[in-house]
Amino acid sequence: MLFDIANLTYWIFLGIGVLLFLFVIISGGGEDQDLDTDVNFDSDIDVDTDVDFDADVDGDVDGDIDHNLKTDLDEGVEATIFSFLSWFGLGKCPLMILLAIDFSTWGVTGWFLNVLVGGLLNAIPTGFIGFLIFFLSFCFSVWVGRVLSVPIGKIFANAGENVEGDRLVGCSGEVTSSKVPYIVEGRIAQADILDSASNLVTVEICLPEWAQVIPSKGQEVLIIEKRQHCFLAIAKDSSDQDKWFNSIKN
Incomplete structure (x- = not known):
């Protein structure tokens, strides 16, 4: 029953997960920028x-x-979509690692439930029971990926992927959303920021209340402060930047 043909789907899922883990290891533990989960919603x-x-x-x-x-x-729709995808672990760890976790868990869980239920029924479950096992194992794998994405993301994160703290303050990049909202509006935008190690990372940004210039898509911004849910940014080479520099000097 362990190697019944009905378990082939779950063996394939497990094999995909293992291959993805091997790919991550061979490519350097998720340090390649191709493995970064930088979710950009450029379509507005x-x-x-x-x-x-x-x-x-x-x-x-x-x-x-x-x-x-x-x-x-619309920026509100953009933020909603990003928050929805973040629930599944996207953006919290490299995409390949997240997929490897999901596929491996899906394969092992589905295979285990198939064998367990098959032992009780004396036959590999098919029909509605088989579909129920397929669906439940999928939901469980997504939940496991979501739970493990944060700690595993921190383990694999290098200097270019870890955007916590104040290390991006003073770095600049390009806005990828239609425009940057003020922080008091309760909305966020996104920007591709080049850190001090020349790694390109995507972060959520907002404008401080005192900013006069509103950057739009394609314009450069300067990170000036880290807040709980986003970075404060201002338009680069603008009067806001001069005002910020003067406040630092004083």
């Missing part, structure tokens, strides 16, 4: 509609409609 939806409407007394109507569409997500 902005709709700009300009309507020129002229009517004369004779009833002649001239309508001139300029309709421009761009693919951009």
